[in-house]
Amino acid sequence: MENGLVIETKKLVKKFPVGKGEFIALNGIDLKIGKGEFAGLIGPSGSGKTTLLNIIGSLDMPSSGEAVVLDRPVSTLSSREAASLRKESIGFIFQSYNLLAVHTVFENVEFPLLLLNYNSADRRKMVNDALSWVGLSDKTRSKPPQLSGGECQRVAIARAMVKKPSLVLADEPTANLDAANSHNILTTMETLNRELGTTFLFATHDEKVISYLKRKIFLVDGRIDRDEVKQNQNGEK
Amino acid sequence: MRLAIKLAIRNLIGAGLRTWLNVIVLSFSFVVIIWIKGVMAGWDHQAKKDMSDFEIGSGQYWHSGYDPYDPFSLLDNHAPVPEGFRAGVAEGSIEPELIVQGTLYPGGRLQSVIIRGIDPDQKILKIPTGKLDAATDAIPAVIGSIMAKNLKASAGDRIMLRWRDAHGTFDATDIVIEGIFSSNVPSAEAGQIYIPLERLRKMMSMPGEATLFTFSSSFSPETAPEGWVLRTRKELTSSIDEMIKMKSTGQSILYGVLLLLAMLAIFDTQVLSIFRRQKEIGTYIALGYTRHQVVGLFTVEGTMYAVLAAILSAAYGLPFLTWQARAGWSIPIDTSEFGIAMAKTLYPVYSAGLVVTTVLAVMIVTAVVSYWPSRRIAKMSPTDALRGKLQ
Ligand SMILES: Nc1ncnc2c1ncn2[C@@H]1O[C@H](COP(=O)(O)OP(=O)(O)OP(=O)(O)O)[C@@H](O)[C@H]1O
Ligand SMILES: [Mg+2]
Numbered sequence: 001m002e003n004g005l006v007i008e009t010k011k012l013v014k015k016f017p018v019g020k021g022e023f024i025a026l027n028g029i030d031l032k033i034g035k036g037e038f039a040g041l042i043g044p045s046g047s048g049k050t051t052l053l054n055i056i057g058s059l060d061m062p063s064s065g066e067a068v069v070l071d072r073p074v075s076t077l078s079s080r081e082a083a084s085l086r087k088e089s090i091g092f093i094f095q096s097y098n099l100l101a102v103h104t105v106f107e108n109v110e111f112p113l114l115l116l117n118y119n120s121a122d123r124r125k126m127v128n129d130a131l132s133w134v135g136l137s138d139k140t141r142s143k144p145p146q147l148s149g150g151e152c153q154r155v156a157i158a159r160a161m162v163k164k165p166s167l168v169l170a171d172e173p174t175a176n177l178d179a180a181n182s183h184n185i186l187t188t189m190e191t192l193n194r195e196l197g198t199t200f201l202f203a204t205h206d207e208k209v210i211s212y213l214k215r216k217i218f219l220v221d222g223r224i225d226r227d228e229v230k231q232n233q234n235g236e237k
Numbered sequence: 238m239r240l241a242i243k244l245a246i247r248n249l250i251g252a253g254l255r256t257w258l259n260v261i262v263l264s265f266s267f268v269v270i271i272w273i274k275g276v277m278a279g280w281d282h283q284a285k286k287d288m289s290d291f292e293i294g295s296g297q298y299w300h301s302g303y304d305p306y307d308p309f310s311l312l313d314n315h316a317p318v319p320e321g322f323r324a325g326v327a328e329g330s331i332e333p334e335l336i337v338q339g340t341l342y343p344g345g346r347l348q349s350v351i352i353r354g355i356d357p358d359q360k361i362l363k364i365p366t367g368k369l370d371a372a373t374d375a376i377p378a379v380i381g382s383i384m385a386k387n388l389k390a391s392a393g394d395r396i397m398l399r400w401r402d403a404h405g406t407f408d409a410t411d412i413v414i415e416g417i418f419s420s421n422v423p424s425a426e427a428g429q430i431y432i433p434l435e436r437l438r439k440m441m442s443m444p445g446e447a448t449l450f451t452f453s454s455s456f457s458p459e460t461a462p463e464g465w466v467l468r469t470r471k472e473l474t475s476s477i478d479e480m481i482k483m484k485s486t487g488q489s490i491l492y493g494v495l496l497l498l499a500m501l502a503i504f505d506t507q508v509l510s511i512f513r514r515q516k517e518i519g520t521y522i523a524l525g526y527t528r529h530q531v532v533g534l535f536t537v538e539g540t541m542y543a544v545l546a547a548i549l550s551a552a553y554g555l556p557f558l559t560w561q562a563r564a565g566w567s568i569p570i571d572t573s574e575f576g577i578a579m580a581k582t583l584y585p586v587y588s589a590g591l592v593v594t595t596v597l598a599v600m601i602v603t604a605v606v607s608y609w610p611s612r613r614i615a616k617m618s619p620t621d622a623l624r625g626k627l628q
Binding site (some may be wrong): 054057059060079080083084086087088092094096098100101102103107111112114115116159 | 240247248250251252516517519520522523524525526527528529530618619620623
C-alpha cells in the first residue's frame with residue numbers, strides 16, 4: 001500500500017435502477033481507511049452501509065467515482081481479478097453467518113485455504129489456530145445447524161480470519177446475537193485487530209458494536225455525515 | 238476440479254433423500270439399458286450361432302445361379318462336385334447339398350416344399366441326419382418342428398411326395414418322418430425337408446451333383462471354383478444384424494423414456510437447488526470464486542449423480558446382470574410363431590464397450606442437464622445472491 005491506505009474511495013456514487021428512474025444509494029463518498037483501523041459505518045437502515053461495503057469488497061461495481069482497495073481500483077477489475085482480490089485479501093462476515101450447512105466447522109474454516117491451495121498440514125494448523133482464536137477448538141466436528149447463533153458467528157469470524165487477510169468486512173455481525181455473545185465476538189475481533197494488524201470495517205447500527213469502534217463513520221442518505229476518531233490513551237488514531 | 242468434486246460429494250450427501258432418489262432412478266436406467274442391450278447382443282450372438290449350427294456352417298459355396306428366393310430356378314442351377322472340393326467332401330469338412338422343389342400331400346392337402354438332399358453322415362450341421370440312414374421302402378426324411386407343426390406330422394408318419402426330375406417327368410412316392418428337430422432357425426425349418434443326398438440324386442437323375450456346399454471351421458475357404466460363389470458367414474448372417482437393429486429401435490424408446498425421467502428429476506433438483514442456495518452461491522463468490530467457477534461447481538455436483546448412480550448400479554446391477562447372463566432370460570411367450578430366429582431363453586452378452594459407452598453417454602447427458610440450469614448463476618448479481626432475494 002503506497003500511502004498506507006487499505007481503502008480509498010473517491011467521489012463514489014452508486015445508483016440503482018428503480019422502476020423508470022434510479023435511486024442514489026451512495027452519493028459522492030470520499031473515504032480513506034488506513035492499515036490496522038477498527039472502523040465502522042454507522043447509519044440508519046437504508047443509508048447505504050451494505051452497498052458501500054459490497055463495493056469495497058468488489059462484489060459490486062460503482063456507478064461513478066472509484067474505490068481503491070489494496071491499491072486496486074475496483075471498477076477496473078475483471079471478475080477473475082475481483083475474485084482473486086477477495087480470495088487473497090478480504091474476509092467477509094455476514095449478519096446471517098452464511099456458513100455452508102453440510103460442512104463441519106473445520107471444513108467451513110478450511111474452505112478459504114482450499115481455494116488458496118495450501119497443503120493439508122498447513123491447512124490443519126491454520127484452521128486450528130483460527131478456531132482457537134474464537135474459542136471453538138472443541139467443536140471442529142460439529143455442523144452449523146448444531147451450533148448456537150453466537151457459535152456460528154464465531155465460526156464465520158474464524159473463516160474470515162483464517163487466511164489472515166489484510167481487510168475484514170463485517171456487515172451487522174451482531175444483529176442476530178444477544179448482548180453477551182456480541183461482546184464476546186467483538187472482543188475477539190478487537191484482539192485479532194490488535195495482534196494481527198488486520199483492518200476491520202463494520203457496517204452497523206448496534207450500540208454495542210459502536211462502543212468498540214475506534215473510528216465511527218456516520219452515513220446518512222448515502223453521504224458521510226460525520227467521521228469521528230476515538231482518541232485513546234496514546235493519542236493516536 | 239478435485240475441490241469441486243469434494244464439495245459436490247459433501248453437498249450431495251448433505252442433501253440426503255433427494256440425492257438418493259435421483260441416484261436410484263438414474264442407476265435403474267443404467268441397469269435396464271445395459272440389460273436390454275445385453276439381451277439384444279445375446280440374441281444376435283445366439284441367432285448367428287444357431288444359424289451356423291443348423292444352416293450355414295462356417296460359410297457356403299453356392300452354385301452361381303442358386304437363388305433361395307426363387308424355387309422355380311432350382312431345377313436349372315446345380316452342377317457336379319468341382320474337382321477342388323473332392324478331398325474336403327471325402328474328409329467331411331465340406332458337405333454338398335442338392336436342393337430341389339417338390340410337393341407334399343399331408344392328409345389330402347397340398348404343400349409345396351424345398352427338398353434338401355444331404356449326406357446322412359455329415360457332421361457340420363446339427364440336423365439329425367443320422368436318422369436318414371434308416372432302412373425303409375419309403376424315403377426317410379427329417380424335418381424341423383415348425384414344419385412338423387404345419388404338416389401336423391409326427392415321427393413315423395408317411396406323407397406322399399411328388400417331384401419333377403431333371404427330364405421334366407413327374408414322379409411320386411412316400412416319405413416317412415424319421416426325426417424332428419428344433420433349431421430356432423426358421424429358414425432351416427419352414428417348408429424344408431431333408432432326405433439322403435444319394436437318394437435325391439437318383440430321384441432327380443442328377444448323379445454327383447450339388448446346389449451348394451456348406452463347410453466347417455476346419456475348411457479354409459479359397460477362391461470359388463468356376464461356376465460357384467463363396468458366401469461367407471458374415472454375409473449370410475447379415476439379415477440377423479438387420480433384424481436386431483430393427484428390434485432395438487423399439488427398445489431405445491423404452492430406455493429413452495427411463496433416461497428422460499431420470500434427467501427430469503436431476504434438472505428439477507438443479508433448478509430448485511440453485512433457487513434455494515442463492516446465499517450459498519453468494520458466499521462462494523465472497524470467498525473468492527468467480528461466477529463461472531460456481532457454475533462449474535453446480536455442474537460437477539449434478540454430474541456426480543451419474544457417478545454415484547454408476548457405483549450403485551455396480552453394487553446391485555453387477556450381480557443381477559451376471560446372474561442373467563448365466564441363467565438367461567426366458568421369454569414369457571411362444572416365440573416360434575414369430576417367424577424370426579429367437580431362442581426361448583436369451584443369454585445376455587455384455588461387452589466392455591457396451592458398459593463403457595452406456596456409462597459415458599449417461600454421464601455426458603447428465604453433465605449437460607446439470608449445466609443447463611446452472612448457467613443462470615453466471616447472470617446472478619453476487620450481492621443479490623447474498624441477500625437471497627432473487628426470483
Ligand atoms: N439491488 C438494489 N436495487 C435497488 N435498490 C437497492 C438495491 N440494493 C440496495 N438498494 C437500496 O439502496 C439503499 C441502501 O441500501 P443498503 O442495503 O446499503 O442499506 P443499509 O444501510 O445497509 O441498510 P440496513 O441497515 O437496513 O442494512 C436502500 O434504500 C436500498 O433500498
Ligand atoms: Mg445493510
